[in-house]
Amino acid sequence: MTQPGNLFEVAPPKINLFLHVTGRREDGYHLLESLAVFLTHGDRVSAQADTAVSLAVAGPFAAPLQGDGSNLVTQAAALLQSRYPQAAGAGARLTLKKVLPVASGIGGGSADAAATLRLLNRLWGLGLGREALSALGEELGADVPVCVRGRPALMSGIGETLIDVPGLPEAGILLVNPGVEVSTPQVFKALGPLKGARPVPDFSGVSFAGLIDGLRQCENDLQPAAIRLCPEIKQVLAVLDGLEGARLTRMSGSGATCFALFSSEEEARQAAQKIASDHPRWWGMAGRLDTGA
Ligand SMILES: C[C@@](CO)(OP(=O)(O)O)[C@H](O)COP(=O)(O)OP(=O)(O)OC[C@H]1O[C@@H](n2ccc(N)nc2=O)[C@H](O)[C@@H]1O
């Protein structure tokens, strides 16, 4: 039986397989259309009941977050306590194992916030469903709702409107980041004229070949602006394009992490080994697409 001290949630990276910027709201937020998917592994948030909320950050990317009182994990805990003061426990001793690079277009912070909402919902026995947690997540960031659900979804609005995309095929994914943080607001600021809404294929139930063909009809509108701010992205994309078995390469979110899609996890892992030996300063992670099945 799981003891309360052992409670944890995985916070997998979010990958935007395409991202179209379709408009701009009056408050400056941009309207998007994006297919978001997840890997099966990533950061990890664990919790033990305690008399106050505390957070310890460990792992290879803990350093950029040390001493930062505004960690999205503690923000998520504070939000739950403020909304459910009677039901929420007095506190929790939280641990974040940070393996995903920070400010890198794969929503690591959003994934951590989402994992914390799911985790404390269990630890404190709040009994909230995914929709309620997702609505709370909106208050923490545009990407948090999709991370709360953690399964393939077509995102629209600024990320709050989510439609499940069931039946995606098995696929291997390699993520590569050149080790440069890219600020999401800066990328949106650097966008040129908006391309607007475009027809998007139906990805439900497609084969792997169908997924690749469909994605080729789409793009990441943030990629040119991110490359202007971080030219290393272009080099990463060129290297990914040259990998054996890479069927589609693109930047995720606002960058700088780029991905390559493979027909199997094994091919993605072999490609990751090549990147690790050719570009030891780059960060890489290989895995398989979580189809949500
Ligand atoms: C671009 C995306 C695509 O999935 O991913 P990342 O690159 O962050 O992974 C997301 O929309 C990022 O979501 P998130 O990182 O939660 O953004 P927020 O914290 O809510 O917003 C940070 C800032 O980015 C800009 N922003 C964000 C989202 C959006 N739809 N339009 C925007 O213009 C705004 O300037 C906002 O103040």
Ligand SMILES: Nc1ncnc2c1ncn2[C@@H]1O[C@H](COP(=O)(O)OP(=O)(O)O)[C@@H](O)[C@H]1O
């Ligand atoms: N747990 C966290 N993990 C990552 N970033 C965090 C976290 N908490 C707060 N942040 C802040 O959120 C910002 C966005 O981080 P992140 O979610 O990693 O970006 P992106 O969505 O571009 O991958 C960072 O600048 C960082 O300072």
